[in-house]
């Protein structure tokens with residue numbers, strides 16, 4: 440069964456004066472997906488999102504959100520919740536008043552108490568925004584994404600400044616909204632979070648996609664690694680290995696289970712125990728580091 444993508448971007452271009460910030464970018468986000476738009480600083484993520492959110496006009500190309508133009512605000516805005524890097528709540532409002540205001544602006548219905556509970560600010564309901572800590576302010580920003588469980592949620596660096604408990608709580612709330620059918624677009628510089636949670640990733644560099652796909656598709660283009668240390672009297676290794684910058688041995692492989700097995704079998708046959716053994720697939724960090732070196 441085919442359904443209209445929630446977000447459909449076709450050959451999007453944006454120029455600031457004579458600077459080409461977004462170049463011929465095309466991608467779709469399907470209903471229920473968590474799509475992570477990642478990239479280097481200045482890659483064009485914010486510019487792209489501003490167009491999709493209806494805050495900025497494209498120079499050329501088409502963008503559809505729920506099949507409509509994103510500037511068709513009446514049709515589109517009530518269906519999406521946007522957690523910006525800073526929401527800019529008035530410092531004189533209380534937390535509860537701010538959440539009520541979010542509700543009014545969103546056009547969705549919800550219970551203020553429910554939202555306060557999810558963002559763990561029930562005890563701060565009467566506190567002024569100016570008196571919140573950085574993490575509490577961030578949790579209040581998250582209320583914009585939670586209020587009325589929007590169909591489409593944008594999370595821009597959602598966990599910056601949050602302690603581990605608040606991060607876990609935020610992701611639990613996101614998981615719950617996904618179960619309820621919400622589609623999520625995430626930007627973050629915490630690559631581990633994207634690696635764990637994204638269904639698909641668009642990795643931007645200089646205005647266009649360096650890579651796009653699932654985490655597996657992105658990471659399988661680079662080898663997995665095995666790192667370990669050996670005593671100096673060890674015989675020659677059965678596999679090609681380099682000495683890593685940390686002085687340990689480094690094996691790069693596209694067949695991790697087989698080569699790890701070969702190494703451990705060789706170690707056992709020679710009564711050796713590789714020390715500080717680490718073996719794992721490529722991480723998204725490594726894909727990022729490869730940008731610019733290809």
Ligand SMILES: Nc1ncnc2c1ncn2[C@@H]1O[C@H](COP(=O)(O)OP(=O)(O)OP(=O)(O)O)[C@@H](O)[C@H]1O
Nearest residue numbers: 455456458460478479480481482483484485486487
């Ligand atoms: N209003 C503007 N006028 C001129 N240039 C701009 C404007 N906004 C952004 N740019 C430039 O466009 C490019 C893309 O910026 P953008 O903010 O979209 O990148 P980003 O991927 O979100 O970066 P970051 O990860 O650093 O937040 C950058 O080179 C930036 O300097």
